[in-house]
Amino acid sequence: MGPPLAAEPDPPWRCRVLIECEPAIKSIIVHLDSVNNDIIIEDLDEQHLVVKENMVHSLKQKLEDRLRETYRPEEPLADSD
Amino acid sequence: MSVGTQSYQLVDYLEKLPGTTFRKLYQQPSTAFAIFRRMLPDLAKLFVQALLYAPSPLLLSQLDIWVTAAGKIQRDRALSILRSLHIVQISPPSKDRPQEIQLATNFKNSLRHALEGSSTHNSFGVPSTLPVDPTIDINFLDRYARKKWEDILHYVVNSVGGDSAGASSAGGAGSGPKASVRDLLLAGRLVERRNDTRSGVGITQAGFTFLLQEANAQVWTLLLLWLEAASHNPDLGMESVDMLSFLFMLASLELGRAYDTNALPVERRNMLPSLVDFGLIYIPRDTRQYFPTRLATTLTSTSSALRSLSAGFTAAAANAPGSAPGDVAALGPAPAATNETKGSIIIETNYRLYAYTSSPLQIAVLALFTQLNMRFAGMVTGRLTRDSIRRAISYGITADQIISYLAAHAHEEMIRTAVAKGTPVLPPTVVDQIRLWQLENERMHTTAGFLFKDFDSLEEYQALSSYAEEIGTLIWKSDRKQMFFVSKFEQIRDYLKSRKKVE
Structure with a gap:
């Protein structure tokens, strides 16, 4: 790969992950990031973030844990077997 | 689809190869022909045909006579594919000279040879002149390939944690794939080592995606893992360019015909054992013959990367679990196979599911997203629950994949009732609920x-x-x-480079 190009994406062609989510979820992610600042690469807008690829898995789990504390939807139907 | 589950497909793989690799690949007429035939959209083929016998480069603008004003996007895509596969060379834009386009030399020569049948390149295989065992017919080869491939799928399915009737009972169906194949599945992270399953390995997200792919895409996934493994291990003496050429050659051979092993160079003969393990070829004992199976001869017969996921899923489902053993019609990845596979699943508005099947593979696939309760001879019953769907989603299966699986395998009684009443085949409440369960779980949408x-x-x-x-x-x-x-980013990088040159 030749000399650095003017409009290179942040360090040479590094794979990132674009996250699209509701603003409420985004604010949780921003909060999770504020601990170590190791997740978010770029805060794009209300519903979009770019994060490090290797952090996506743990981010999903942290988010799930956080939501479980507050939110528990009901089963739509009890099993009658 | 979330990160890491994108299928490792041929086009993606090829697009990442450097131009020098393409020059080598295109030395083989069979490779140039296979790529032309199966990997290009129609408009791109038209461009190639226009350029094939052109004595000198054409002006890029001359191609526009085939393109309507509304078709500009298709033209750009066609050119972009041709460029990323290094089939054409386009001169950089400049103020003094209009842009010109021509075919890459090797590609042009090889495609001409392939079309004209000229030169003795042996690129399409050398048929064996020795007597052929009459019992080795297409039927036999289909059964053989099917068994080999199902063994591999079983191995992946069986690595699901033993929490369901289906998954645990699916064991023992076949002797399982060779250690070399198991290593590939591990290296490709379709399964990973885990202590909580009986087999010592557990399925990964990519493994589920693999299971739900159509057969042809599955074969390529495994073959690309094989190419990758060989390129990391130079001791094997196999070069990935040559391996790829060989695969394209196999794809051009005729099913049911014997080919001469001795006509192959020694490097390619070394590849034969692996291809036997995958079920792509059959080699009878003590002969100098090899038979390509349907898995090999259909390698380039669908451009699976261009297929929609649901179509691929349907084809995979039709190929793998739905049919009785020996039902060769279902082996080919042809869309027709889907129609020939009888549906077996009845689903009621109360989320109960009945599947009239005794295929361990189908039961294991159902167990991925169903809470199976009872098993009878020829039938299993279960329910779709929030937990069973959520578990599936956590493995990387999508609601749409589940829904299209259920639709593709709906029992004919479901279809008949739906047609009579003019209603959808699957109960809309169930379909909506599966989607809602996914939404509830998918707090964010990710794209790599x-x-x-x-x-x-x-x-x-x-x-x-x-x-x-x-x-x-x-x-x-x-x-x-x-x-x-x-x-x-590959094409944008190239675009940037070409702009740099002009400046």
Whole structure:
């Protein structure tokens, strides 16, 4: 790969992950990031973030844990077997 | 689909190869022909045909006579594919000279040879002149390939944690794939080592995606893992370019015919054992013959990368579990096979599911997203629950995949009732609920790719982002921030380079 190009994406062609989510979820992610600042690469807008690829898995789990504390939807139907 | 589950497909693989690799690949007429035949959209084929016998480069603008004003996007995509596969060379834009286009020399010569049957390149295989065992017919080869491939699928399915009737009972169906194949599945992270399953390995997200792919895509996934493994291990003496050429050659052979092993160079003969393990070829004992199976001869017969996921899923489902053993009609990845596979699943509005099947593979697949309760001879019953769907989703299966699986395998009684009443085949409440369960679980949508920012000028931002949009890789952009996000960067990099040269 030749000399650095003017409009290179942040360090040479590094794979990132674009996250699209509701603003409420985004604010949780921003909060999770504020601990170590190791997740978010770029805060794009209300519903979009770019994060490090290797952090996506743990981010999903942290988010799930956080939501479980507050939110528990009901089963739509009890099993009658 | 979330990150890491994108199927490792042939086109993606090829697009990442350097130009020198393509030059070597295109030395083989069978390779050039296979790529021309199966991997190009129609408009791209038209361009290639126009250029094939052109004595000198054509003006790029001359191609526009085939393109209507509305077809500009298709033209750009066609050119972008031709360029990324290194089939054409286009001169860089310049103020003094209009852009010209021509075919890459090796590609042009090889495609001409393939079409004219000229030169003795042996690129399409050398049939064996020795007597052929009459019992080795197409039927036999189909059964053989099917068994080999099902063994591999079983191995992946069986690595599901033993929490369901289906998964645990699916064991013992076949002797299982060779250690070399198991290593590939591990290296490709379709399964990973885990202590909580009986087999010592557990399925990964990519493994589920693999299971739900159509057969042809599955074969390529495994073959590309094989190429990858060989390139990391030079001791094997196999070169990935040659392996790829060999695969394209196999794809051009005729099913049911014997070919001469001795006509192969020694490097390719060394590849035969692996191909036997995958079920792509059959070698009778003590002969100098090899028979390509349907898995090999259909390698380039569908451009699976261009297929929609649901179509692929349907084909996979038709291929793998739905049919009785020995039902060869279901082996080929042809769409017709889907119709020939009888549906077996009845689903009621109360989320109960009945499947009239005794195929361990189908039961294991059902167990991925169903809470199976009872098993009878020839039938299993279960329910779709929030937990069973959520578990499936946590493995990387999508609601749409589940829904299209259920639709593709609906029992004919379901279809008959739906037609009589004029209602959808699957109960709409169930379909909606499966989607809602996914939404509830999917708090965010993720796309892997590359962020572009810090442009020198607004013009540069606009030129690049609209180029990304034209070639269909743009995912997100903000004119205000002058940033955009794309799913692939290779073509943008090339575009940037070609612009640099002009300046």
